[in-house]
Amino acid sequence: MVDHLIAFATAHYLLAGAFVILLALLIAHELSRGGRSLSTSELTALVNKDEAVVVDIRPAKDFAAGHIVGALNIPQDKLIARLAELEKYKAKTIILVDAQGQHAGTHAREMLKTGFIAAKLSGGISSWRGDNLPLVK
Incomplete structure (x- = not known):
């Protein structure tokens, strides 16, 4: 063949x-669609240095089943309408996390247009689980 x-x-x-x-x-x-794509170790380093905030854009039910420590939950269909809630974090990188990294890039691009520093977790929460990192319920 x-x-x-x-x-x-x-x-x-x-x-x-x-x-x-x-x-x-x-x-x-x-x-290039959704800005920077971060690995789980890059996400951890930024959060530990207090340079980033994790925003989980999965539905509330999925978020409640397990999420990254300290993550905020704003479902993806409400993200743009609730950007005012994230204004206090505008100096930090907003890291968007979804289930498998498929939708976070699109929303990160929208956030970049509004002046936020945005990135996405490559592979989403699946990559976080795949690296055996802890989730909080």
């Missing part, structure tokens, strides 16, 4: 090259 792929790519090098370029552009666009 790999032989067929290599044969196709060499026979149609312009088409294969265009595909690689488009794929690279798509990946670059997706990575």
Whole structure:
């Protein structure tokens, strides 16, 4: 199968090259969509230095089932309407956390437009659990 792929790519090098370029552009666009993407260790370091606030944008039911220590819960459908609550943290990085890191980037981008310093936890609460880090109920 790999032989067929290599044969196709060499026979149609312009088409294969265009595909690689488009794929690279798509990946670059997706990575830049929501501002900075943080690992669990980067999140922990920023919070420990009191340079960040964690905002969990999952529904209240999911938040109650387990969340990062000190996290605030503002469901994603109410985030923009409740930005005034976060004004006191405007000098800090607001780290958005969702279930798997799929929606936090979009909301981080919206926050960046309103003057906040925003980032997202890469992989969401799933990556936090995957690293065996503690959750509070």
